Amino acid sequence: xxxxxxxxxxxxxxxxxxxxxxxxxxxxxxxxxxxxxxxxxxxxxxxxxxxxxxxxxxxxxxxxxxxxxxxxxxxxxxxxxxxxxxxxxxxxxxxxxxxxxxxxxxxxxxxxxxxxxxxxxxxxxxxxxxxxxxxxxxxxxxxxxxxxxxxxxxxxxxxxxxxxxxxxxxxxxxxxxxxxxxxxxxxxxxxxxxxxxxxxxxxxxxxxxxxxxxxxxxxxxxxxxxxxxxxxxxxxxxxxxxxxxxxxxxxxxxxxxxxxxxxxxxxxxxxxxxxxxxxxxxxxxxxxxxxxxxxxxxxxxxxxxxxxxxxxxxxxxxxxxxxxxxxxxxxxxxxxxxxxxxx
Amino acid sequence: xxxxxxxxxxxxxxxxxxxxxxxxxxxxxxxxxxxxxxxxxxxxxxxxxxxxxxxxxxxxxxxxxxxxxxxxxxxxxxxxxxxxxxxxxxxxxxxxxxxxxxxxxxxxxxxxxxxxxxxxxxxxxxxxxxxxxxxxxxxxxxxxxxxxxxxxxxxxxxxxxxxxxxxxxxxxxxxxxxxxxxxxxxxxxxxxxxxxxxxxxxxxxxxxxxxxxxxxxxxxxxxxxxxxxxxxxxxxxxxxxxxxxxxxxxxxxxxxxxxxxxxxxxxxxxxxxxxxxxxxxxxxxxxxxxxxxxxxxxxxxxxxxxxxxxxxxxxxxxxxxxxxxxxxxxxxxxxxxxxxxxxxxxxxxxx
Numbered sequence: 105x106x107x108x109x110x111x112x113x114x115x116x117x118x119x120x121x122x123x124x125x126x127x128x129x130x131x132x133x134x135x136x137x138x139x140x141x142x143x144x145x146x147x148x149x150x151x152x153x154x155x156x157x158x159x160x161x162x163x164x165x166x167x168x169x170x171x172x173x174x175x176x177x178x179x180x181x182x183x184x185x186x187x188x189x190x191x192x193x194x195x196x197x198x199x200x201x202x203x204x205x206x207x208x209x210x211x212x213x214x215x216x217x218x219x220x221x222x223x224x225x226x227x228x229x230x231x232x233x234x235x236x237x238x239x240x241x242x243x244x245x246x247x248x249x250x251x252x253x254x255x256x257x258x259x260x261x262x263x264x265x266x267x268x269x270x271x272x273x274x275x276x277x278x279x280x281x282x283x284x285x286x287x288x289x290x291x292x293x294x295x296x297x298x299x300x301x302x303x304x305x306x307x308x309x310x311x312x313x314x315x316x317x318x319x320x321x322x323x324x325x326x327x328x329x330x331x332x333x334x335x336x337x338x339x340x341x342x343x344x345x346x347x348x349x350x351x352x353x354x355x356x357x358x359x360x361x362x363x364x365x366x367x368x369x370x371x372x373x374x375x376x377x378x379x380x381x382x383x384x385x386x387x388x389x390x391x392x393x394x395x396x397x398x399x400x401x402x403x404x405x406x407x408x409x410x411x412x413x414x415x416x417x418x419x420x421x422x423x424x425x426x427x428x429x430x431x432x433x434x435x436x437x438x439x440x441x442x443x444x445x446x447x
Numbered sequence: 448x449x450x451x452x453x454x455x456x457x458x459x460x461x462x463x464x465x466x467x468x469x470x471x472x473x474x475x476x477x478x479x480x481x482x483x484x485x486x487x488x489x490x491x492x493x494x495x496x497x498x499x500x501x502x503x504x505x506x507x508x509x510x511x512x513x514x515x516x517x518x519x520x521x522x523x524x525x526x527x528x529x530x531x532x533x534x535x536x537x538x539x540x541x542x543x544x545x546x547x548x549x550x551x552x553x554x555x556x557x558x559x560x561x562x563x564x565x566x567x568x569x570x571x572x573x574x575x576x577x578x579x580x581x582x583x584x585x586x587x588x589x590x591x592x593x594x595x596x597x598x599x600x601x602x603x604x605x606x607x608x609x610x611x612x613x614x615x616x617x618x619x620x621x622x623x624x625x626x627x628x629x630x631x632x633x634x635x636x637x638x639x640x641x642x643x644x645x646x647x648x649x650x651x652x653x654x655x656x657x658x659x660x661x662x663x664x665x666x667x668x669x670x671x672x673x674x675x676x677x678x679x680x681x682x683x684x685x686x687x688x689x690x691x692x693x694x695x696x697x698x699x700x701x702x703x704x705x706x707x708x709x710x711x712x713x714x715x716x717x718x719x720x721x722x723x724x725x726x727x728x729x730x731x732x733x734x735x736x737x738x739x740x741x742x743x744x745x746x747x748x749x750x751x752x753x754x755x756x757x758x759x760x761x762x763x764x765x766x767x768x769x770x771x772x773x774x775x776x777x778x779x780x781x782x783x784x785x786x787x788x789x790x791x792x793x794x795x796x797x798x
Contacts, residue, residue, distance in 0.1 A: 200616060201555045252791045261790050263555055264732060268790075271725045272783035275776040278649055282773070288645060289638050296630050372623050379616070421634070427627035435603055435620040438613055 120391045123384045127398035131180065134405035138176040139168060142412045174304035179405045179422075181307055182299060182363040182370065185314045187400020188321045189359035190374030191381065191393045195328040196352045198259045203375035204360035206266040207353065210369035211273035212242025213361070217294055218280050221287045229302075231294065232309055232365045239361035245269055247353050257349050258335065297370035297423030299408055310362040317358030318397065324352045325389040332387065370423050373400055376434045383437065403430060475738040475747050482750035486534065486757060493533075493761040494526045524657075532655035533760040533774065534753040535663045536716040537726055541752025542674050543712035544727030545734070545743035549681045550705045551615045557727040558713030560618040561706065564722040565625040566596025567714065571721070572629050572644045576636040585647065586659070586718045593714035596625055601706060609702050610688065650723035650775025652760055659719045666715040673708050674745055680705060685742045723775040726752050729782045736789045755782055 140146045146154075146164050153159070154168035189204035197206070205211070216238030217231045225231060249265040250257040281288045327348035330338040335345055360374060380403075381396035404422065411425040460471045494510075495501040499521055501509075508514050509522040543558045551560065559565060570592025574584045600621045604614040629648075633641050680701040683691040692698050713727060730752040731743030737751075738744050759777035766772060 199553065199555060200612070201553060201560070201619060206555075249787050249790055260554055265787060265790055267555065267728060268783040268786040271729070271779040272787075275779040275783075278645070279772060279776050281645065282649070282776075285638055285642050288642060292630075292633050292641060296634065375619065375623075421630075424627045424631055427623040431620040431623040431627075435617050438616045438620065439603065439606060 120385050120388075120395075124391070124395060124398070127384075127395055127402065130402045131398055131405075134402045134409070135176055135180065138179060138405045138409045139172050141409050142167070142172065143417055174302065174307060175299055175408070176405065177304065177307045178299045178302055178310075178366060179408050180401045181311060181314050182367045183373065183401030183404035184397040185317060185359035185363040185400075186370060186374040186404070187377040187381070188318055188393055188397035189356045189363070190376075190400070191378040191389065191396035192321055192324065192328070192352050192356050192359075193374065194378050195332060195389055195392075196259065196349065196356070197263045198332065199263055200379070201375075202263060203371050204356055205270070205364075205369060205371035205374070206263060207356060207360075208242030208246045208266055208269040208273060209239040209357065209360045210364055210371050211270035211277070212238035212240070213364045214238070214291075214295060214369065215242075215273045215277045218277050218287060218291055221290050222280065222284065229306060229309075232306065235365035236313075236361050239364055240357060242269055242273060243353065243357045243361070247350075251346075251349075256346060257353075293421075294368045296421040297368040297426075298421045299367050299404070300419065300422070302366060306366050310366045313358045313362040317355045317362065320351055320355035321359065321393050321397075322390075324348065324355055325393050328352065328389040329387075332389075368423065370404070370426060372423070372427055372430065373404055376430050377403060379434065380437065472738060472740065472744075475740070475744050478734075478737050479747045479750050482747065482754055486750060486754045489754065489757045489761060490530050490534065493530050493757060493764075494522055496761065496764065497521075497526065528657045528660040529652055529655045529760070530757060531660045532663060532719055533652045533757045535660070535667050536652065536720045536723065537730075537752035537754070537756030538671070538749040539663070539667055539712040539716040539752075540723060540726040540756075541730035541734070541748040542671065542745055543709045543716070544729075544752075545731035545745050545748040546674060546677070546681070546705050546709040546712075547727070548731050549685050549742045550702065550709070551611045552685060552687070553615060554732055555728075556615055557724060558709055559622060559722075559724050559727070560615050561710055561713075562596035562600040562618050562621050562625065563593045563710055563713040564717055564724050565622045565629070567593035567717040568648055568722055569596070569625045569628045569632075571647050572632045575644045575647060576632045576640045589721070590714055590718035592625075593717055594710070596621060597710040597714070608699055609706075611684075611702075614706070646773060647721050649773035650721035650778075651771075651773040652720045652756075653771055653774075655719065663715055663719045666711065670708055670712050670715070671749065673704070674712065677701070677705050677708060678745060681742060681745075721773075721775065723756065723778055725775070725779045725782060726755060729786050730755055733782070733786055733789060 136148060136151070139151045140148065144167060146167065150164045151168060154162070154165040158165045158169060186204060193202045193204045193206060194200060213235035216234040220231050220234040225234065246262070246265045246269045247257065249269070250261040253261040281291060327343055330341050330343040331345070331348060339345060363370070377400045378392065378396045381392055381399050385391040385395045404426070407426040407429055408422045410429060411420040411422055414420055460473060462471060491503050491506050495503055495506045501518060501522065505514060505518055506522060509518045514522065547556045547558055547561065548554055567589035570588035571585050574588040600614065600618045601609065603621065604617040606613070633644060636644065680696055683694045683696045684701065684705070688698060691701070731748045734748040734751050735743045738747055755778060756774060759781050760774045762781065763772040763774045763777040766777070
């Protein structure tokens, strides 16, 4: 049996259990806040009423059931997806700068959305399948290049192939936009990332992908722990490298692809959340992935709720709030810990 | 050390003078020289190409002081500054990227993780959207934005010294805030301004004049030797801060020198041509894969960066008749497939 000495003793198991429970409670609180706060603030009693005994004549019922509930559900789904995908991505590339967009997901999705806009697809629901297809194709290409490299899909080849593919695709996107102000006008709102204005059908469309992605992510966690020791050690421990990478990349693509398709690229969430979650759980991916997913949901909902309040009656896009609020928080956290940090 | 030959790294020549010793890789020298010839060829073709075509022989003659009055006007006053800006921007960004990647020990690091490009973008987009669209306003705003953001990143990362890892993470955080600012400006702008800002954000050397070329050239004359002078420090830094310290590197000053040089190079480039981020990210990795070794080579990176941007500028002018693509787009379209191909082909082990 190999014992690993960590630089900082890992939090004991029962504390991590409490962390998980605490994060679940935080998601519940964030859901209630997201349902109640907005242009018209609703009390918990009104929310409860609208959900359990809908009264078609009451305005609260319409607000909750038509607007805030779909939006909140999508927020939870996308947050879970991006948080989980971020932890996976940083684990597989062993790089703290890796975000789920690195596999070419956001660049691929953006490219296909611009094509969809130019071919006259007019609705957010219409973009979903284009975005998803773009994310899927781009990440397949990235993984194909990385796997084709001598030595297989190592962290460095994965990351570099992703960077190159993303740059290539966003150049194509930009060249399409340069000739076409009308498309730019639509695209600039999509690309910021938001969970508002999507009906409940959007959540229903992406939910199965996110569910499968989360299951795959959890299945991948033990293998990722072994891979974190380096490929040679992992191989010596009996870990099969390529299958583990394939499961991991599939999970990332399903999660981040679905979230990006539904909300636009809110990729930043997947970059910071794993760093926050790692503080709570330590480096064990069996805990890190679920905690990161839950923390993602909390953060996305809070950012979205704040976005409704700060510029009342106008709304600030979730992606912008997330960067404006999440990034200072992230900076403070990075500053607090002295010395070097490793993944 | 009794014999330096015992310690000689494979494929490298050792030069020593007194207490200073340097190793040189013949492969790197060869690639650098081939690159240099290619740079000159691209520059001559590029100067000759245009609505008034000039033969390569005449271009060289004019550059060396001959040529007719018309040729002098076209070559020296109109086309040379643009080519120079492209070459200098490419070299500056590539060296800046090589410095950052070695310092941060991370192939994903580019001057952008120090906030340079995003800070510059915020400055420029703010000026474009808020109105003051004067010719001098945008580059100055870009330069100011770049330097302020980079300073903020460095100060926020300071905690009894700067750790490369912390600097990069803080840079990512600050970069996201600044980026949100850019998005916000783009959303609240009139679509005309948003389109103009998008063009700037794609990076371009079109319309570059001596007014841009001169300060950039001056900056590089100072900064490139500084960058090369940090090479020993870089050699040590790549093994980690503790090893570097034990090798006798005065860590804080060394780090500050490397970061300052990288930031200044990238800021000079972005002020002249807008954010062509991809060069800084990809050229050092291409140079590393071509030359071998443990860290991106500085001089070869500079040559290849100049080649990539100048070549991209030529393609940008030739590709679509009657209209020019922004050079930043072409850079990625040329550079990305090449890096992908190198990744598949190279048998270097990257773990």
